[in-house]
Amino acid sequence: MSLTAEQQARIAALVSDHQTQPGGLLPLLHAVQDELGHVPDAxxxxxxxxxxxxxxEVRGVLSFYHDFRDEPPARHELRLCRAEACQSMGSEALAQRLRARTGLDDAGRSADGGLELRPVYCLGACACAPALLLDGELHARIDAAMLDALLAGCLEEGGAC
Known part of the structure; x- marks a missing residue:
C-alpha cells in the first residue's frame, strides 16, 4: 500500500526531527505510529x-518489538498476558475462551477490523494475575465472567469496550 502525500510529508518531518538524535530510530518509529496508528511498510x-x-534492519526492529504494527489498528485491541504468573492463575483457560468466543487465533484480527487479539508476555501486573489490556486499559484478576463482560461491548456492532 502506498502512502498519501500527506503521510509522506508527515513521515519526512518526523524523520527530520529524529535522524540526528542518538538512538533516534525507536523514538521515530513510535512517533510515526503515534501519528498514523501504524508504521506503514511503504x-x-x-x-x-x-x-x-x-x-x-528497520523491519527487524519493527518485528522485534510487539508494540509496532504495520497496518492500522482495529477498533478494539485486547492483549492477554501469557507470562508465567498469569498462566499459573488461569490465562490459558481465558485464551481458550477468547478463541471460542471470537473465532480468532491468539494473534488474530476480526474480518471487520473490530477486534484484534494480541498476546503479550508480561504486563507488569503479576501480583494481580491474570491480567489483560483492553484498548490500553489494564484489567486484573480476570475470570471468565469478567472476560465475557469485557468482550460483550467489543463484539456488538459499534460497541465500546
Whole structure:
C-alpha cells in the first residue's frame, strides 16, 4: 500500500526531527505510529535511508518489538498476558475462551477490523494475575465472567469496550 502525500510529508518531518538524535530510530518509529496508528511498510525505505540502515534492519526492529504494527489498528485491541504468573492463575483457560468466543487465533484480527487479539508476555501486573489490556486499559484478576463482560461491548456492532 502506498502512502498519501500527506503521510509522506508527515513521515519526512518526523524523520527530520529524529535522524540526528542518538538512538533516534525507536523514538521515530513510535512517533510515526503515534501519528498514523501504524508504521506503514511503504515508509521503511525512507526511514532506512535516513538512518543509514538496510530495510531489513528497520523491519527487524519493527518485528522485534510487539508494540509496532504495520497496518492500522482495529477498533478494539485486547492483549492477554501469557507470562508465567498469569498462566499459573488461569490465562490459558481465558485464551481458550477468547478463541471460542471470537473465532480468532491468539494473534488474530476480526474480518471487520473490530477486534484484534494480541498476546503479550508480561504486563507488569503479576501480583494481580491474570491480567489483560483492553484498548490500553489494564484489567486484573480476570475470570471468565469478567472476560465475557469485557468482550460483550467489543463484539456488538459499534460497541465500546
Amino acid at each position: 515508509a521503511t525505505p525512507d526511514i532506512a535511508r535516513a538512518f543509514r540502515l538496510s530495510r531489513a
